[in-house]
Amino acid sequence: MDCLREIQGKQAHDPIFIEKMNTSASWRCICVPGPLIVGAGPSGLATAACLKEKGVPSVVLERSNCIASLWQLKTYDRLRLHLPKQFCELPLMGFPTDFPTYPIKQQFVDYLEAYAREFDIKPRFNETVSQAEYDATLGFWRVKSVGVNGKGTEYVCRWLVVATGENAEAVMPEMEGMGEFGGDIRHTSLYKSGEEFRGKRVLVVGCGNSGMEVCLDLCNHNARPSLVVRDTVHVLPREMLGRSTFGLSMWLLKWLPIRFVDRLLLIVTWLMLGDTARIGLDRPRLGPLELKNLSGKTPVLDVGTLANIKSGDIKVCPSIKRLKRHAVEFVNGKTENFDAIILATGYKSNVPSWLKEREMFSEKDGYPRRPFPNGWKGESGLYAVGFTKRGLLGTSMDARRIAEDIERCWKHEAKHRMAFTRSLLQQPSSDSSS
Numbered sequence: 447m448d449c450l451r452e453i454q455g456k457q458a459h460d461p462i463f464i465e466k467m468n469t470s471a472s473w474r475c476i477c478v479p480g481p482l483i484v485g486a487g488p489s490g491l492a493t494a495a496c497l498k499e500k501g502v503p504s505v506v507l508e509r510s511n512c513i514a515s516l517w518q519l520k521t522y523d524r525l526r527l528h529l530p531k532q533f534c535e536l537p538l539m540g541f542p543t544d545f546p547t548y549p550i551k552q553q554f555v556d557y558l559e560a561y562a563r564e565f566d567i568k569p570r571f572n573e574t575v576s577q578a579e580y581d582a583t584l585g586f587w588r589v590k591s592v593g594v595n596g597k598g599t600e601y602v603c604r605w606l607v608v609a610t611g612e613n614a615e616a617v618m619p620e621m622e623g624m625g626e627f628g629g630d631i632r633h634t635s636l637y638k639s640g641e642e643f644r645g646k647r648v649l650v651v652g653c654g655n656s657g658m659e660v661c662l663d664l665c666n667h668n669a670r671p672s673l674v675v676r677d678t679v680h681v682l683p684r685e686m687l688g689r690s691t692f693g694l695s696m697w698l699l700k701w702l703p704i705r706f707v708d709r710l711l712l713i714v715t716w717l718m719l720g721d722t723a724r725i726g727l728d729r730p731r732l733g734p735l736e737l738k739n740l741s742g743k744t745p746v747l748d749v750g751t752l753a754n755i756k757s758g759d760i761k762v763c764p765s766i767k768r769l770k771r772h773a774v775e776f777v778n779g780k781t782e783n784f785d786a787i788i789l790a791t792g793y794k795s796n797v798p799s800w801l802k803e804r805e806m807f808s809e810k811d812g813y814p815r816r817p818f819p820n821g822w823k824g825e826s827g828l829y830a831v832g833f834t835k836r837g838l839l840g841t842s843m844d845a846r847r848i849a850e851d852i853e854r855c856w857k858h859e860a861k862h863r864m865a866f867t868r869s870l871l872q873q874p875s876s877d878s879s880s
């Protein structure tokens with residue numbers, strides 16, 4: 447421990463200090479004086495920026511070859527921010543004023559690139575963290591990563607920030623007869639545009655924001671989409687009473703109880719969109735905001751899909767019973783032919799697959815066990831950013847808190863390091879005494 451503290455002291459101003467523990471060319475060990483952040487999405491970048499502002503250097507590891515890989519590599523072309531830009535800004539740097547209220551995907555990526563440049567964040571790309579474990583004897587985290595060439599690195603650090611996101615892995619449901627179908631079956635993370643489905647019969651499974659938007663995109667490219675709706679869903683207009691529905695809800699919640707705001711939202715929605723149950727979209731028993739708070743389930747903000755369902759351009763179907771050769775049998779006994787299936791079945795956290803820790807993170811879903819707003823901090827220098835089910839607003843809150851917390855510790859340890867260095871300097875050397 448003292449030995450590592452000494453190394454830390456000497457390297458306090460170096461973001462990375464490389465110590466060769468093993469002479470093997472395929473393995474090395476790196477001692478990180480500041481926090482190690484896993485993931486270079488918006489959450490990892492926001493945390494690194496907040497730390498930087500406080501004078502704490504950090505190292506960011508990213509499994510892909512770019513920042514914000516979810517946005518750059520796994521989203522469809524027509525994607526815009528679902529929420530108005532003022533609710534999606536990262537700490538310390540706003541969006542450019544000429545950006546529209548709902549920036550398109552490329553604008554958001556440009557903003558993140560500029561953000562990384564502004565705070566001089568240079569993630570170590572192509573490094574997938576495969577294991578992280580706290581070494582109680584050393585008092586440090588040992589984090590193993592694997593590069594594209596299979597080269598392994600072990601990082602030793604005092605603070606570990608998990609920023610791998612709520613959307614780290616695609617959820618692929620098992621369906622009977624999947625091998626029989628014969629057509630294209632793909633997750634939305636691999637869907638780019640309806641162009642390649644022009645004229646085709648496409649079944650979209652899942653009616654969240656992505657599923658609804660993919661259906662709309664397919665319509666716009668003259669494909670023939672059907673939407674599987676297995677569960678109840680709240681669809682709200684993206685704007686109401688001249689404001690964004692999200693912004694209006696946040697504003698009303700400052701003065702009114704959540705159930706009252708929910709009732710208000712549902713009345714205005716009913717006036718604007720009509721009774722969605724009549725087109726096969728039953729509403730949950732709980733209101734949209736209460737449901738979001740209790741389960742994290744996000745209401746769908748309609749950007750035009752509903753009109754296409756009403757006009758019959760998008761067909762609503764019940765749950766799938768099984769797949770057949772280029773066909774799908776539904777639980778109501780009907781069978782229809784399809785050329786392709788798009789799975790808008792969401793994502794999951796991958797934390798349990800690499801973090802050997804069960805106190806802070808649940809093994810079941812890979813989220814912090816303590817509910818919002820207390821899930822950001824664990825024991826022994828472990829932190830989580832971006833697991834609040836509250837999008838980028840949650841990310842900003844977590845990032846600021848983590849940076850403040852680590853800064854306190856960093857300053858405290860800096861005093862310790864300085865005292866240690868001073869005591870070394872004051873000791874008469876053996877040469878002078880002889």
Ligand SMILES: Cc1cc2nc3c(=O)[nH]c(=O)nc-3n(C[C@H](O)[C@H](O)[C@H](O)COP(=O)(O)OP(=O)(O)OC[C@H]3O[C@@H](n4cnc5c(N)ncnc54)[C@H](O)[C@@H]3O)c2cc1C
Nearest residue numbers: 485487488489509515527528529574575610611832837838
């Ligand atoms: C289609 C879509 C639209 C959305 N729109 C909005 C919106 O408008 N507003 C909003 O607030 N939120 C939105 N969200 C929520 C979204 O989760 C956040 O916007 C944001 O991307 C979360 O950032 P993050 O950094 O926490 O996670 P991510 O963006 O997923 O970044 C995590 C990073 O960690 C990396 N990683 C994962 N595992 C490892 C590992 N083992 N080793 C190394 N690196 C790893 C990943 O490659 C990734 O780059 C949207 C999500 C989706 C899918």
